[in-house]
Amino acid sequence: MKRIFKIFLVVVGLSVALYANGQNQSSMRINEYLVFNTDDYQDDFGQQSSWIELFNSSYGTVDLGGCYLTDDPNYLKKYPIPGGDVVTAIKPRQHVIFWADNQPYRGTFHISFDLENAKEIILVKSDGETIIDRIPVHKDLGENVSFGRLNDGVGSTNGDGEGWGIMERTTPSTNNVTIDKTIKSTRMQEMDPYGWMMAVLAMTIIFLALIILYIIFKYIGKYNIKQGKKRVAAKAGKDISEVQYDELPGETYAAIAMALYLYKGDVESHDEESYVMTLQHTDRSYSPWSSKIYGLRRIPQLRKK
């Protein structure tokens, strides 16, 4: 029985792992492409070719090895991205460039078609069937003008071009929109010059967050009181409706707090004057660092066998 359970666990684990792997590849996006490259990014061979940028939109590393890139919906396995290559493991929120130069023998990132003759770019999962993302190739773009997602990884994946646009400048291997602090704050200043929008939004979020906390702990408290009453009622053999919490007046709490303060604090247990020796007994708890003090004072005793 145990063995069957173990096999079941392994099968479930493997399924989950395979599912997770498939899901990871689904996070890849075609992010930007450039068709006519005459004065833009160069490859390792010093050549300027069309390129396609892929983006890992997830927060985990994705291995692209085994996936396919194609420009033909009827031939999804046109360019298999080589597996077992460390460079195809794309880190979270990172980009990778594929050169569409129709010269695949030049390395992993040189694919077997070019964009000047392509109608569409399609990214296919390692199963060779599932299309992860597709986008039509616009030929009307000028030289060195790229087409890409307006926000990295955001927009449609069915080829309707929603969320895509002509880029102000090409951004190979980097974010399509460079969001730095200055741009963000400038936008904020334009949108909300007096700070009222920020105040309303932020206070709404703060209230929302704390209201959720309030509701949760209101009910946890109620549940806890009910359980406490149940326990007390069971102990006393009473009905739960007869059990009441004793509410102590504030003075009692203040008196208890003061008593504890006097008991634990430095108020009455120590001398306050300088240069006055305190004769109070100090109990030292055992510490291995000071154990010699005790060890040396103790009269040696024979161990009982």
Add this chain to the structure above:
Amino acid sequence: MENIISNLKTFWMFTGFANVQWGHLVMIVIGCIFIYLAVKKEWEPMLLVPIGFGILIGNIPLFAGMEVGIYEEGSVLNILYQGVRLGFYPPLIFLGIGAITDFSALISNPKLILVGAAAQFGIFGAYAIALAVGFDPLQAGSIGIIGGADGPTAIFLTSRLAPDLLGAIAVSAYSYMALVPVIQPPIMRLLTTKKERLIRMKPPRPVAQTEKILFPIIGFLIMAFIVPSGLPLLGMLFLGNLLKESGVTKRLATTAGGPLIDVVTILVGLTVGASTQADHFLRLDSIKIFAIGALSFMIATFGGVFFVKIFNLFLKEGNKINPLIGNAGISAVPASARVSQMVGRQYDRTNHLLMHAMGPNVAGVIGSAVAAGIVLGFLG
């Protein structure tokens, strides 16, 4: 003989006397005032003594290039200052705060959480004022956070948004925290009627250990999911509290809430103080920051007290909240709760508001960390 005179001249050039400017002297006087206030008046001595002495250290006139100044790369002070500049001291302080904070008052009466939210108006009121007087949004966000009355949060946010203003904002935040007993009572009296000041609240119910353990876990998950940008502060705050309440990590809680927070407080105080070098600090902007800081505390107090008054309209008789605890929604723990107690007892010597005020007070700590996360999310 000539050599000796020449060497003495060179030595003189390196002394503080040869390099002193009036700005250094002004700052040294300010540092001494801080130390005086801490020692004589006992206004937040744990903060004002290291900050005050830090101001003295930072304003010793130096010959540039000696690699001892706080802004000189590689100097010891510069290395210590990295904790402020990169913002890793504030989360460590939050760990300690979590380890010494008792959320029982809040758990026993969870509606007090909302008072902690209302007091965050101070942050966004100050943000709007800062924009109006000409600061850019990044600077305004950093200045606004002074209204949260939370020194570590102010340092954390400013180090990310407007590091140039770090000294002025940190000193302003800590100074006004020390001035809470002076700033808040007049506003509390102004906004409340005598009848409201005499409201007696139900004593808090006993809180079970399970609730205390659940609070940091659930609180963290909710806050962090809503405002992930506040993760460093929220994570450390609730971790510290879990260490305390779990009952099985007493040693860690004692360290976090004792030696660790003490060490980091000394380093923060010292380096923040030392970062207020005259040429960085004595500017018109600093004066504006101090003025807006004072206003932010006032708005926060107003927000908290006024919210309680409005909230009371919806509460049944017997469940009403004394509006004098509204001021405690800022996260100056426990200074603002003590103010509630002090003012409350002026009108009824047997009405003890301290424990009730601790509820919004600790909610204010959470609220200000969430607010910092939101500002960071919008602007950072």
